[in-house]
Amino acid sequence: MELVLQAESLTKRYDRNIVVDSVSMRIEQGDIYGLIGRNGAGKTTFMKMIGGLATPTSGSYAFYGEKDNYKTLSRIGCFIESPALYPDLTVAENMLFYNKLLGITDPKNIDEILEHVGLIDEKKKKTKKLSLGMKQRLGIGIALVGCPDMLILDEPINGLDPTGIVEIRNLLLTLNREKGVTLLISSHILGELERMATRFGIIDRGVLVDELSNKELQEKTRRAVGIEGLDPRQVTVTLEEMKIKDYKVLDGGRVVAYCDTGIAGKINRALAEKGLYASGIGVVGQDLESYFIEKMGGGSQNA
């Protein structure tokens, strides 16, 4: 796999405040990298640095092995913080502006992109008259001008209605799967990231505290039936009898059975028939959100 982004100890300091602290990251071609963190964790600043909008205090980064980012930025599409639109220009005129900026003379890509982002019917509308969701879509559309190989998207689904979220998710997945576009996305909607991302990075107070693949996340957040308060040997025998082979005995004698979580009741009944009454039995496991909260130390702040 070609290495798209390699960031080495990237740091951003404003006066004495370290916003991004020695973040190293590797993103390969075809990855959908979900960047997760609380407000002010440093996600946007990190994205701004690699998008050429902010100068790192120290550290370096390279796109496609090239350290001069101006040469490679034309292969990158950015959508950072909020859609950047000229309010007096129409949707199509905004797109045409960026076409001209990139020296694209054939305007047929505009209709294609607008079709993709679901704004083809609004192409003659002035952008100041668009709803927030439409502006978000146009922002993504503008990021797509020039057929970038990588998209850096900061909160791209903010302000979208549920249908819009699904459409944008499908659009991004299509770009990734059919055109091989690599994505770096941050989002507060962790469930959405969980559906899309192939890799995750958790950033807290400027530090990349954890990085894991979707597979690793699935492993860590696997749903299971937890049984407590019984002799683990008796429990595992019962599980074997029920043809449940995938289980773990944890410290403290807790048994976790990786099976259809809908049969927790059946397991309980089987144990009870043997005179074994568990002090606790139920579905255990996390989703990305609870995993994230656990990583953040159980804080209740926003992602």
Place this chain on the structure above:
Amino acid sequence: MHNVISAQLYKCFKTKVFYIMLIIAVICTATDVVIVSTTLQSKETEVINGFLSMYDALSGGLFLIFVGIYAAIAYSSDYSSKSIRQIIGKGTKRTVYTLGMLVTVTAVSLIIVAAAYASGFIKGTIFGSGVGSFNAAMMIKFVIAVLVFTFMYVAYTGLIANLTRKTTYTLLFTIFTPPLLQMVMIIIKAVSKQDVLMLDPISMMDKAVTVGTPNGEYLTAVIIYFCAGIIFTYMSIIVAKKKDL
């Protein structure tokens, strides 16, 4: 830089502010109310014909006001809409962007100024009593002065826009700097009680575009403000490179 200029020109001609400024400039110069330079009117009113009327129409402060308002709005639009992030994010070097903007805004400002002068010329041709005639040397001096002062003022506006990134601040700084400097020069002149060379943009612009200014004073004005334009451009590039977006 060609792409930046092409895109920015496209945007400028698509936005209302260009047409509004164009109309205001034309209307202002077509009416007597705005003839602010009194040099010709007070001394030689009878010789105002087409060309002289054109020179007179937009000299000094008014000329700078038109350029300043347009340049301030055009420059800060990329910051206020945050489009600057997209432009730089698409791989445009900040130096290229700054220079491209300077060329574009200067060119579009000159269109507005040219339209205003043309309006003054037409007014003078129709209503002038004129014995004055076309003078090629005077015309060349006039055109050079207009180019230099437009360039200087646009470069200054660009620097302010890069520093403040807010339309309101850019507008205020741009519009009020020339009269403020003129006021300072007047005070200096009054205090020193000597014949001080008025270096403020309004006085210098007056010297540069007014008929009959001695060549020495004309050249001083043009050279000083051309150098100022270069310095403002250089500072703009430095600010654009240093500041995060």
